[in-house]
Amino acid sequence: MPTRTRFEATARRGYAILTLLLAIGMAFSIRRFSSVADAQIQWLSAQERNITLVERLRWTTELIVSHGRGYLVSGNRELLDEAEDAKARFRENIRALRAQPLSPTALQLLADLEAEAARFFLLQRELLVARERTDDAGLIARRFDAELRPLRRELYRSIERLVEHKEFAIEAAYAGERAERAELVLRLYGLLVLLASAGLGIAWYFTRRLGNLYHQVREAREAARRAVTARDELMGIVAHDLRNPLSAITLKAARLRRAAGSEQVRQQAESIENVAKRMEQLIRTMLDAATLEASKFSVTPAPCAVDDLLRETLELFGPLAESKRVRLEQSVSAPGLVIFAERGRVLQVLSNLVGNALKFTPQGGRVILSVDRDSEAARFGVVDSGPGIPREDLTSIFERFWKVEASGERGTGLGLYIAKGIVDAHGGRIWAESEVGRGTRFYVTLPLADPAAHRAPAAEEAPALSAEGDPRAGG
The missing domain is CATH 3.30.565.10 (Histidine kinase-like ATPase, C-terminal domain)
Structure with missing residues (x-):
């Protein structure tokens, strides 16, 4: 019993350790995947914000160019006001971009964009002032095509370079995340292999212990079976060999009782006879039990x-x-x-x-x-x-x-x-x-x-x- 108790305690500890390792591994995997997913979501949200701001720069630049050209051609003051509003939104988008976490390359591209925008806005202002001093729209249009259009192309190129940089950064980030996930999966597989090895080791240990216990139990059971067989055989032999002496005792006690010369002798002989009969009954019971146990019991109906x-x-x-x-x-x-x-x-x-x-x-x-x-x-x-x-x-x-x-x-x-x-x-x-x-x-x-x-x-x-x-x- 103490051996069994110690084995059960060891088994419980082993399975508890294995369960704890599995729980730790699962908790680590869940936490790690959760942190990676949160980081990816945050980064993608920031990049989405940056792309949105860059696209707004592109859109406000189109408004500035189109409304400014429309004013230069038509002299409509409403177009000039809309061009000024677009410039204000352009500057707000620039400030919003600078407030975002940007890489050094992105900051340099943003500075180039601001410089190109400043040159474009300066020349556009000169043309707008010249338009207010003259009614020759054709002259102003020619100056727009000759002087302002090249600056517009440079401004568009600066915006495109910033957009391309963001797209490249996103692709690089995706590649980095894929590599990080691959590394994490590899680590998790390693943890799984480690846990599986630990489980196999524990299972092997307990299988070996159980095998030893099984052999011990089987040997004990076989020894008990042999002991029971030997006991039944001995009981049968002893009971069989005792029947003849008991029959002789019973017969002599009966003769002594019948030939007794005194009441006391007769009573003693009768007592011996009763005891012998009781012993004979017990012997028959023992023989019947041994025969039943040996599966050799039969009846003659x-x-x-x-x-x-x-x-x-x-x-x-x-x-x-x-x-x-x-x-x-x-x-x-x-x-x-x-x-x-x-x-x-x-x-x-x-x-x-x-x-x-x-x-x-x-x-x-x-x-x-x-x-x-x-x-x-x-x-x-x-x-x-x-x-x-x-x-x-x-x-x-x-x-x-x-x-x-x-x-x-x-x-x-x-x-x-x-x-x-x-x-x-x-x-x-x-x-x-x-x-x-x-x-x-x-x-x-x-x-x-x-x-x-x-x-x-x-x-x-x-x-x-x-x-x-x-x-x-x-x-």
């Missing part, structure tokens, strides 16, 4: 009258019931039944059941030996008014050496075990029903010798008879 079996049983136990002041009665609902069984063995079963019932039934109680027909079998019943058997013990009462000691009574614990073996050998069935405080009911079914001869309806239940045959008499 023959037609046997049930009424005779009941009468003989009542005659045998009538004096005992009377001495214990217990009423021993019989109840026959199907008289004249004939079973196919070995008479002596059936008497042995009934004697065991009735003897147990009398043993546990208190004074003033009642034991009923009954028989009725159950399909193709005769069903015997032994019902007592004793203390009953707990429900949890009903499945164990037919096992070897199971017993409940009555006050002042002792037994071998083999009676019900042998009774079940005898009934099974006849192809019958034996079982018990009981409630604590309300007595016990044992039932035995044995096959009829000629079922066709007993197919007539059963006669009405006969009056209960005592051992002396008087329906009103008690045991």
Whole structure:
């Protein structure tokens, strides 16, 4: 038991460690993936903001150019106001971009964009002022195409370079994230391999321990089997060899009793004879148990009258019931039944059941030996008014050496075990029903010798008879 307890404690610790490692690995994986995902989301949000601001720069630049050219051609003041609003939004977008976390390259490109925008806005302002001083729109348009258009192209190129830089940065970031995820997956696979190796190591350790324990248990079981076999063989040999000396003792005690010259000698001889008979009965019980255990028990069935079996049983136990002041009665609902069984063995079963019932039934109680027909079998019943058997013990009462000691009574614990073996050998069935405080009911079914001869309806239940045959008499 201590070895088993230590092994169970070690197994629990090992599995607890393995479970802890798995939990730590899963927690690390979840946390790591979560942090990587959060970082990617934050970075992508920032890049999306930057791209949006750059696109707004592109759009405001288009508005500045188109509205400024429209004013130069048409002189419409509303177009000039819209161009000024676009310039204000352009500067706001520049300031917003500078507030974002930018790389040195992005900052340099943004500075170049601001320089190109400043040159463009300066020349555009000069043309707008010249437009206010002259009505020659053609001259202003020619100056726009000759002087301002090249600056516009440079401004567009600066914006495109900034956009390309952002796109390249996004692609590089994606590549970096893919590499980081690949490295993380590799680490997780490594952790998985480590945990699997640890699990295999623990499993191998416990498999080895279990294998050793299995071999120990198997060897112990084999040793126990050999010991039980040797014990049964020895018990059978001893019981068999004791029968002849006991028979001689019984015979000589009987002769001494018959030839006794005094009452004291006769009583002593009778006592020796009773003890020898008791020992002979115990020896027969031991031999039957050994034969049953070796699966060599057999019976020689023959037609046997049930009424005779009941009468003989009542005659045998009538004096005992009377001495214990217990009423021993019989109840026959199907008289004249004939079973196919070995008479002596059936008497042995009934004697065991009735003897147990009398043993546990208190004074003033009642034991009923009954028989009725159950399909193709005769069903015997032994019902007592004793203390009953707990429900949890009903499945164990037919096992070897199971017993409940009555006050002042002792037994071998083999009676019900042998009774079940005898009934099974006849192809019958034996079982018990009981409630604590309300007595016990044992039932035995044995096959009829000629079922066709007993197919007539059963006669009405006969009056209960005592051992002396008087329906009103008690045991």
